[in-house]
Amino acid sequence: MKKDELLKKIEDLSDLEKDQEIIDMIEALPAEQLNNEIIGQLVRAYIKVQNYEKAIEVLKSIEKDEKNTMLWNYRIGYSYCYLDDYEKAEKYFLKAHELEPEDQDIKKFLFYIYMELSKQIKFSEDDLDNQKKALNYALKAKEYITTNDDKIECYSYLAFLYNKFTEYQKAEELLKIVISLGRDDLWIHSELGYCLGELNKLEESLEHYLKVIELEPNNIWALSQIAWTYRCLGKYEEALKENFKALDLGEKSEWVYVEIEYCYKGLNNYDKAIKYYLEANKISKDKNVWLLSELVWLYDGIGKYENGLEYLKKLEKLGRDDSWFNSEYGFCLIGLKKYNEAIEKYKHALEKEKNVKETIHYNCQIGFCYRLLEKYENALKYYLKAQELGKNDEKLNK
Template sequence: MKKLVSLMTLLVLLCNTALSWGQTEPEEIKPEENKFKDYFFEALKQKAIENYDKAIVALEHCLKMDPNNATIPYEIGKNYLALKDYKNAYSSFEKAHTLDPTNKWFLIGMYDVDYATKDYLDGIKVIHKLIPFDPKFKEDLTSLYMNTGEFDKALNLINELNESAGKSDRRENYKLQILSKGQYQDAEITNLVDQINKYPKEEANYISLIYLYSKKDNLEKVLEIARKLEKEIPNSEWAQVSLFKNYLVNNESQKAINAMNVVLASSKIDSKIKHRIFNEFLNYVNVNPQFSPDLDKAIDYFKDDTTVNVAKEIGKYYHNKKEWDKSVKYYLMSLKKNNPDEVEVNVLLLDIYSQQAQFEKSLKIANDMIALYPAQPQFYYYSGLAYNQLKQFKKAKEMLEMGIDYVVEDIPLEINYNIQLGEAFNGLGDTNKKELYFSKANELLKKQK
């Protein structure tokens, strides 16, 4: 909270009584007034050298001589404040305000004490008295409301100041804090709709409203506001969200790609929207494969996205469709762009190479990964599977016997292990062991059902 405090000048300090000294001839000065003057300047001198206690004593003498002079309790309050005697400081400033309610500096003294003691509730009362002197004190009121947790009042005041005085970084930060609490988002949505109706060319209001709808996962509303934005400000980056959708519907491929690239490159647009647009284009490319190179280029926009590995997700998309070659392409892209030793992507690749009977490739990946992750059972399984298919049954047996010890609460994997061990012992001519492991696999299959 920014303090709105400044020192009074000596001319203000001396007030009416002090000013009268300069207008009176020396021979007319009474001894009592002389004493007042001496005590007052003694107080100023002691305060200047930080002898606040002595300054207060001198000012108390002044107060006895002129109890209705509001400047004296104000000066006493400043000395108490310097001593961090907040109770006496506040009462002195309050007394000065009672004697002269028209002087804002006495209220500022009270506010200084509230600020120092974090008495924000009383600070709100004092600020309300200060606002008629200077509306700029409303800025402090927003901070006080934030500190007292009166977020509804803070939000209303922030919106009022944004419209009357323009936005400020501090108020925008406060607003983000408030809107992170869901119960205040509906009120802000209403405010933003009103602002858009009043100022249809103000892009920031559309963006803020889109952001709130995005936080609520209301993507239909996001698109609705984007369409309004497109209508009012056609060159807006956010407008491209709506345009992209329209271009796809109308099969205007190149325009859709251009709009998508604008959206994906934008630092203003929320990542949820980017991912939605990208997924829509992925579905479009699935029907129109000639645009696959544009899909690959679009992945680059997500290279710094730590929340989603886009290339991997595309690989999974084609994996589920059993389009193995496409899936492998994106898995390899993911490994190249991210971590070449990522467990999940390598396991997915092993599954595809096994489906395609590319057991030499499968074996190399599995054994390389075992060296890196010696407690990961799936790599031993794919190694054993590959060795079996390559008729290297002894190596298959060794790998599978090592790996099965790492299988924990994964019945499908345990079933596959027993099947491959049965195959290995069958290849080695050990019929008893073959039947043993096939029998174990059957028992596990019954349990799984």
């Protein structure tokens, strides 16, 4: 069969999508009838039947003659791309782009490849090397944007990365561009709401969280974020309303109970604050040092020193032994009229404290305990120390 007739038959079969017939026909040809154009058609057919390994094998057979052509690099890059071997695909598409820099299809593949390379990289919060690598691939993808859809996809992903890396201003800028391009879904408003919250733009953040709820009324995460934002704005009643919605939807988490407690504390309702802290503590099973410390502070603050002491002992078992812990322990013991024990705790707090204001306070508390024990010389010693450190008020001078 003459070359022109063969090419015409291949074209007709291709139009009918009979690619396996093309493969069988070309592979049956004697070697003297084969040339690079015919072999190129064989590659094309292998690609269309998704036999990318065979396509690469055939392409390699004509590499010496064709490696500097756009079509050869495009086809081998395409095959590697569909085998998810993006690093090899990148190499060949970059060569194709060098040969034909305005080709839109090549740009589309390079965009896709760099996005996939970025998404493949796993990184932790402190893994700066991989964070940088993921970001650099995404920024390379940005260079090959050809459509608004590409821009929306790339800018959204870059914003996601910047939020992960706590570069919130960069994330905010990109997310707002994406919205201006028409993206208006749950993800974009969630991401921008979070970003603005981290930038302390709370009112603006709230607008986007409320948009999430418009799109998905029972989104528990958004309800919790709205509650957190209201609480940060000092709008405790509004925050409670959203937290209780989350509870009703089944979000009985440590986070929600703590947020409810914060609100009641802000409203000076300490009994209810303690109630919800206790719920949170049930979940943490007496293992959350911060929670236990808050319970101590609340109980001591309302004069329930026996309860405060109970949680101080739990903290002690978990190993807390800093200045705050010892001073709070001392305060609780004063409430229980155990002045000698209180003195020892405040002395221990002094050993660990570097802040002058707190040091003054601890000296005064020790002096106060000694005075109640009628050990006036000892009391005077600590009052004078407080005075030396800068304490000088009417109460001390008396």
